[in-house]
Amino acid sequence: MHPLVMIALVAAVTLFGRALPTWTLSLATIAASNALISLGIVVLARTGNVSFGQGLFFAAGGYGVALIANAWGLTDAVAQVIVGAACGGLLGLVIGPLIARYSGIFFGMLTLALSMVFYGALVKTTALGGSDGFNVGRPSLFGMSFTDPREADFMLYAVSVIVTGFAGIAATILFRSEFGLASLAVRENNLRVEYLGLSANRIVSINFAIAAVFAGASGAFALMAQRHIDPQFAYWTTSGEFVFVAVLAGNQSVAAVFVASMALELVRSFSNLYLPNTWQLVLGIFLLGVILFLPRGIGSLWIRDRRKRRTAADVPLAAERGAAS
């Protein structure tokens, strides 16, 4: 899809919010926020690495914004998103190069461990409210405050859809770029990438930092939606939820991340409403269904990937990496 068409689509979805009922606005805001962080996981997954600890950057973004908002009265929604993205991104720039040399399960476990260390530190830090966290004020936009709840919800919906939409456009451009292709190459054979004169670690680190920026911005949205932050932002189940969305979406389509996030929120809300005691069961069955019938994710519904034609004979090739020598 051409970027201009995508921009038009983002504008249309934003304006469509005017027609949506209020309860749907907050649902869509959460879905857009979750899609943003899950998009980062998909960006990183293209290098063959999955982060089970994006909650770390989600919390870093959220806490960073909350602290600055309370200390200096920064309430502007756009400024808060920028601060959140910067906090997540800076942390990602520090951590990325340190863990880029690991791969597979070690990479995933390291990210999980780091997020849990952060969670533990937050719980024990009374200055940050400990396990209870603390509250922040209602966000404004370009000097306008929104006292009407529906207008406030629409403002947040609009900002989250626009930011997430532009992140999606940026990710689409990235996926098609020279760097995006090299990222796929790292996933397939990082040793060969090195033999071609490229740094696999640098490619993973940059993707990691991009994912952290998205996670930090997403943390800012979650904070604005709840107007409260606590260590749960960094907890492993929170991170797991984002991986859940990424798995549902697959890594073939940026749009799939938004569809998966919205689908998950709808399934969760309705199953919570009609089956309050067994909603997790419904959620689990939903995920099983997607894995069973759409193993390459929701995106495979509209992306007919040439990689589907991969023959079974190629599967052992990955095991041969380096064996040539």
Add this chain to the structure above:
Amino acid sequence: MNPVLSVRGLEKRFGAVVAADALTVDIPAGRKISLIGANGAGKTTFVNMVTGYLKPDSGTILLDGTDIGRRSPRSTARLGISRSFQIPQLFVELTAAENLAVAISGTGTRMSLRAPAEAQGRRDAAVELLERFGLADQADRPISELAGGVRKLIDIAMALVRRPKLLLLDEPTSGVSAEEKFKTMDRVIHAVAPDAATIVFVDHDMEIVSRYADRVVAFYQGRILADGIPAEVLNNQEVRRYVTGGAR
């Protein structure tokens, strides 16, 4: 003629196994040199040390006078050493042109996060390289759909992208039928000639070695058993006994 690669006293042990025992050899520029030896003789260990995949226990490896013994594969690639692999190391989910596009990205100083991967200039360069190997019609096919022999050629094409000073080919004709091996090797030599000044190839096929090599280095148990022109080395009694088994 000054050697492009100069190896002195190179040693490498894996526990009790001596994979390289005081190897000393000069590789002159502009030649085609074949490394021969039985399995486990130390040929691939030598290639792995020269390309930075393995660090030698001792000894020096000089590329045009620069010590590269402790450098990484990425660094040696950037200094001008490229290699292909016995089992082609390709990105099987990508097309042939995309594989070469990744290799072309490696020649730049920085990669673009915005410029399309298959920008016309990059694609043209990839197709031109495939053309040299007679594979232009395979450009848009995923590697997973290609036969082993074609993969081997693409693997070599990727190594050639950097226009290396020294190109190391690990068994370029292995897995190719007896009828096709000379045709394949002719294609490789023809395609490689404009860009790679010096070629070192590992091979077990003595017909290929005697036909294409200017010089042969025979390995046995981590040592160099013989080093010279093909006719001399392949008729050497020790080489016939330990390496070729009398085969010519």
